[in-house]
Amino acid sequence: MKNRLRVLRAERNWSQADLAERLEVSRQSVNAIETGKFDPSLPLAFKLARLFETTIEAIFTDEK
Amino acid sequence: MICSVNNPVQRRFIFRCWVSGGLVVLFCIFAALVFRLGHPHGILAYLVAALPALPIVWALIATGIYLDEEKDEFQRNMLVQSLLGGTGGILATTTAWGYMEDFAHIPHLDPVWIYPLFWLFAGISYGVVRWRYR
Numbered sequence: 001m002k003n004r005l006r007v008l009r010a011e012r013n014w015s016q017a018d019l020a021e022r023l024e025v026s027r028q029s030v031n032a033i034e035t036g037k038f039d040p041s042l043p044l045a046f047k048l049a050r051l052f053e054t055t056i057e058a059i060f061t062d063e064k
Numbered sequence: 065m066i067c068s069v070n071n072p073v074q075r076r077f078i079f080r081c082w083v084s085g086g087l088v089v090l091f092c093i094f095a096a097l098v099f100r101l102g103h104p105h106g107i108l109a110y111l112v113a114a115l116p117a118l119p120i121v122w123a124l125i126a127t128g129i130y131l132d133e134e135k136d137e138f139q140r141n142m143l144v145q146s147l148l149g150g151t152g153g154i155l156a157t158t159t160a161w162g163y164m165e166d167f168a169h170i171p172h173l174d175p176v177w178i179y180p181l182f183w184l185f186a187g188i189s190y191g192v193v194r195w196r197y198r
């Protein structure tokens with residue numbers, strides 16, 4: 001699944017570690033999600049959406 | 065096995081694993097001394113002989129506790145994949161070894177090696193999983 005995490009993070013000037021701290025996950029988790037190697041669960045996707053004040057669909061797209 | 069120890073859940077898991085490993089060694093020494101000096105019989109002999117297995121069971125329970133406590137789903141996923149790799153590795157190895165014992169008459173593999181081998185395979189598997197997600 002593709003996502004816009006890197007862009008959204010860059011807009012806020014957050015590092016992966018900053019985002020990880022806000023999500024209460026490890027930096028490796030953020031990296032794995034951001035690079036599309038790991039798809040987050042629905043609760044984590046909602047948490048991301050709330051954090052970036054947007055919708056899940058605006059962050060993730062169902063493309064390879 | 066788990067490199068980052070910033071996470072308190074992981075720290076507790078690693079601590080429990082070390083305690084378990086230490087207890088296995090202590091109980092092995094204790095059982096060896098009891099059998100050398102006391103020559104126990106019957107139920108007592110079975111209980112003393114099985115004593116080193118208790119911390120091993122505890123380590124498996126501790127792994128379950130970790131999986132339950134870990135809120136980071138990615139870390140949990142990596143450990144689960146590693147444990148599956150460990151399980152697959154030990155099943156494949158012991159099955160192949162069993163057939164080789166039967167047909168090729170290689171030396172018998174003592175079952176006490178199964179548990180350390182399982183963690184060896186799980187450790188290798190964890191490295192591979194981490195490499196895949198690098």
